[in-house]
Amino acid sequence: MSFITLTTDFGTKDHFVGAVKGAIYSELSDAKIVDITHEISPFNITETAYILKNSYKSFPDGTIHIVGVDSELSEDNKHIAIELDNHFFVCPDNGLISMIASEIQPTKIVEINIHDRIESSFPVLDVFVQVACFIARGGNLTVIGKEIFDFKKIIEIQPKVNQQQNQIIGGIVYIDNYGNVITNISHKMFKEIGKGRDFVVNARNHSFSKIFTKYNEVASNSSYTNQQYEGHKLALFNSAGYLEIAIYRSNLDTVGGASTLLGLGYRDSIIIDFITEPKKEFTSLN
Structure with missing residues (x-):
């Protein structure tokens, strides 16, 4: 069973982190969930990128990283799943992957398209969890989204x-x-x-x-x-x-x-x- 990590700006006062973990366990009762941090400064993409870049390599190959920072779906903020450096990232396409992928090219990127079946104001809970658990069960990325060949980049990170x-x-x-x-x-x-x-x-x-x-x-x-x-x-x-x-x-x-x-x-x-x-x-x- 793959590890699933959580990186968010949710904090620990509210119910959000517990709800996400509960949803993962409901899908995969033997899941191995690791909190990287829930103390990202609200909506701080650069901070998220730095923390992820310097933590993900400590996990085994095949680990799935759920990233819940600035994750509300919009025309300018799609949801993507990326295979990169033998790891998977389920995250918004808001530029946070820029630092991680500055030296390593992604193997595959898909734009998640299961939103038509799931209406949600809490995509980390309702969409990202579904995608992460699907990948953990050995699912192919192209089943949950159409393949794309680029991601949003933040110049200030470089x-x-x-x-x-x-x-x-x-x-x-x-x-x-x-x-x-x-x-x-x-x-x-x-x-x-x-x-x-x-x-x-x-x-x-x-x-x-x-x-x-x-x-x-x-x-x-x-x-x-x-x-x-x-x-x-x-x-x-x-x-x-x-x-x-x-x-x-x-x-x-x-x-x-x-x-x-x-x-x-x-x-x-x-x-x-x-x-x-x-x-x-x-x-x-x-």
């Missing part, structure tokens, strides 16, 4: 490269539980564009000329205690491989996080300037 000015122009896509801000700039892109050059990371009026690989690397002076380093700002590539601006040992109740202390918020620009070597001057020997 950083831009300005070759003339030797820059990567990215943005903040997520703020984590510690108040650290995560950008859409990957370590892979940083290495490919930077080619080992010196650099400056600019985040509002803050700059960083060093990127760490672990948080505690900032506490490198053994004559100081860890407590004396609390509140120090740093840049690092996090475990997901994305550039993060953080506060060492941040605590939102006491020290504060990078978002509040540095005034950084969702969609703010983060720019990496690479420093080009000056041309050498040659002096004539005559």
